């Protein structure tokens with residue numbers, strides 16, 4: 355039920371957007387997202403875009419998920435802005 | 442998307458998966474740790490990719506309460522089925538509710554007997570049905586977590602705006618953090634780390650897990666759904682546990698923002714307020730359910746048209762409740778594969794594809810990732 359699928363936005367019109375998934379086009383609702391734009395990849399759940407995919411973050415996560423090596427001891431993810439490490 | 446970092450194949454790379462598994466083995470160095478995968482989609486991904494066989498024997502992954510169909514109490518299921526048989530109603534539901542065994546029948550059986558049950562993929566499709574059938578009542582069971590409930594809330598707001606008077610919800614949404622707190626306070630359940638649900642977190646953000654990590658001293662990692670995502674998160678949890686740390690980290694940053702999705706939360710909060718609610722297997726948990734706010738009560742079918750239900754029947758021998766609390770594995774159930782299987786499920790953990798029993802049954806015998814193959 356919680357299945358959520360990445361799709362690419364082709365066009366936005368008001369609260370709906372045309373998206374493509376494996377070349378198949380369909381309409382989704384984008385009212386739960388701020389400023390959806392053509393070219394965005396979004397996660398779609400129950401007919402709604404619920405989040406935007408960020409390619410740069412995907413790249414960083416892949417970087418993080420490499421094997422630890424002794425000279426790369428710092429492998430916890432960096433804190434995000436506004437995030438304070440727990441004491 | 443092929444050449445982009447968003448290409449999911451990159452997160453299915455078996456070589457990377459094995460490296461991460463080696464790290465886990467080395468860091469765990471023989472310790473036994475029990476990690477809970479909160480989300481049913483994780484349960485399926487773990488079973489399907491055979492990840493368990495890559496982990497050292499001491500690292501046990503247990504399934505949590507994150508399967509919406511599984512945790513929905515029997516009276517809610519029974520009520521939905523009874524309503525589907527009433528001729529004035531159209532029951533519009535996600536497909537995964539069709540085979541859920543009620544005490545006396547299922548939606549599929551009611552449909553075969555003439556009940557008007559329609560499968561929809563979005564609450565907005567249910568609303569459309571209401572517009573097309575003004576003389577019938579269209580009832581949408583709003584079963585699901587923080588990911589799903591905002592979509593039902595958006596449909597309610599749309600129905601209000603466009604003055605649709607025959608659209609109703611069965612308000613059975615549930616919130617994940619209260620269930621986690623409940624489990625972490627349960628003296629019987631041992632949880633050394635939480636693999637936190639990716640798409641629930643896309644809505645609620647990191648803050649709820651920060652509080653949980655601090656209060657219960659348990660490491661929390663928000664993770665995506667590909668094998669490399671899951672192993673990366675397990676490595677983080679094992680490492681924190683070994684070092685005695687308990688922090689909430691986001692390892693699914695390509696989808697989950699620090700603050701979640703405030704717009705979706707606003708829509709949810711406009712229509713619903715937290716209320717005490719029952720969970721199958723866990724019992725009553727304060728502020729873990731969602732009730733329609735007074736301004737939207739006319740959409741609540743249980744308020745508009747209450748029904749009397751015969752007492753719910755228990756499935757004899759079903760240990761779904763223990764599985765949802767991480768106390769048992771599906772294989773511990775005497776009926777697992779012996780009378781209970783996805784085609785003829787006895788309990789909800791077998792009927793939902795996201796249920797632990799169904800995932801174990803479908804993929805249970807799957808061993809390690811075959812060399813050179815993409816893991817899925």
Ligand code: SF4
Nearest residue numbers: 759760774781788798
């Ligand atoms: S195998 Fe069937 S009867 Fe046993 S716990 Fe799972 S759903 Fe219940």
